[in-house]
Amino acid sequence: MKKIAFIFARGGSKGLPNKNILDFCGKPLIAHTIYESIASKIFDDIVVSTDDEVIAKIAKEYGATVPFERPKALASDHSDEWQSWKHATETYRDDFDVFISLPCTSPLREYTDISAMIDKYENIKCDAVIGITKSNHNPSFNMVSKNKEGVISLLEKSDNNIFRRQDSNECYNITTYAYICNPQYIRESANLLSGKIYGYELEKRVCVDIDDIDDFKFAEYLQNNKREN
Numbered sequence: 167m168k169k170i171a172f173i174f175a176r177g178g179s180k181g182l183p184n185k186n187i188l189d190f191c192g193k194p195l196i197a198h199t200i201y202e203s204i205a206s207k208i209f210d211d212i213v214v215s216t217d218d219e220v221i222a223k224i225a226k227e228y229g230a231t232v233p234f235e236r237p238k239a240l241a242s243d244h245s246d247e248w249q250s251w252k253h254a255t256e257t258y259r260d261d262f263d264v265f266i267s268l269p270c271t272s273p274l275r276e277y278t279d280i281s282a283m284i285d286k287y288e289n290i291k292c293d294a295v296i297g298i299t300k301s302n303h304n305p306s307f308n309m310v311s312k313n314k315e316g317v318i319s320l321l322e323k324s325d326n327n328i329f330r331r332q333d334s335n336e337c338y339n340i341t342t343y344a345y346i347c348n349p350q351y352i353r354e355s356a357n358l359l360s361g362k363i364y365g366y367e368l369e370k371r372v373c374v375d376i377d378d379i380d381d382f383k384f385a386e387y388l389q390n391n392k393r394e395n
Contacts, residue, residue: 167288168262171209172254173199173230173270176241177218181378186221186270188382191389193228195376196221196270200228203268206277208284210262215254217241233259248357255349264288265352267345271376274388275343283346283366293351293361297343299373304337338365341373 175186175196187194193201196214203212214225217236225232234257240250255265264284268275279297287295303309305322312318351361374385 167264168210168260169208169264169266169284170258170262171203171212171266171268172251173203173212173214173225173268174236174247174250174254175214175216175218175221175225175270176236176245177216177221178241178243180243182376182382185376185382187224190273190382191386194224195273196224197228198273199268199270199275200225200230202275202277204229206280208277208281209266213254213258215250233257248352251347251352255352262349265345265347265349267347269342269375272342272344272373273376274372274374274385274392276372279366279368279372280344283344286364286366287346290364291362292364293348293355294358295346295364295366296358297341297345297368297373298338298365299341299368299370301337301339304335306335338367339373340365341368342375343368343373 173196179185182188186196190198200212200214203209212230214222214230214232215234215236216222216225216232217238222232236250237253239245240253251265251267264287266280266284268280283295283297306320309321310318311321345358355361371388374381374388376382376385
């Protein structure tokens with residue numbers, strides 16, 4: 167099974183400018199995913215899809231390949247990353263069997279998990295395996311919407327009143343930890359969740375997704391704490 171890891175990193179981040187190349191514990195954020203991916207020896211290639219010359223340069227310096235440029239139309243604030251996945255699977259130079267997306271905004275991932283997720287993908291009949299983690303929130307208990315007047319209501323109405331989270335159905339958050347997919351499924355499907363998707367449960371501590379400065383500092387704290395321990 168030929169396994170290709172893809173790292174999608176555009177240059178125009180607004181929530182945290184230049185987040186993909188900010189110094190994170192001693193090296194650019196994207197470099198952590200590249201370095202650990204190479205060290206894991208799981209993948210046949212580590213590919214960075216980017217529209218940004220600086221990101222491309224850093225990616226190559228740390229050992230990734232940048233065999234194509236991500237079109238600007240697929241790198242805006244409003245771009246659908248699924249379309250970037252389609253572009254990558256259609257543009258990559260060789261045929262391959264397993265597509266693995268490793269967002270560099272999830273630097274705390276452990277590659278024993280990635281290996282286990284790939285094994286799960288190879289041993290069950292599904293279109294994709296994605297990381298999930300237990301949620302403290304539930305749409306029928308403590309998740310609400312708010313109208314223009316500020317009045318709130320539960321997202322999910324139920325005939326049975328639920329007063330404790332423990333009495334509600336267990337909910338999970340989709341993480342940005344990793345996505346293991348069939349390349350053909352990506353080419354032919356409208357979105358990630360339109361097929362048979364298997365959720366691989368992960369510990370919350372390794373699933374921090376960096377979107378703003380608070381996430382960044384929290385992830386740095388956890389990373390430094392892991393080193394010290």
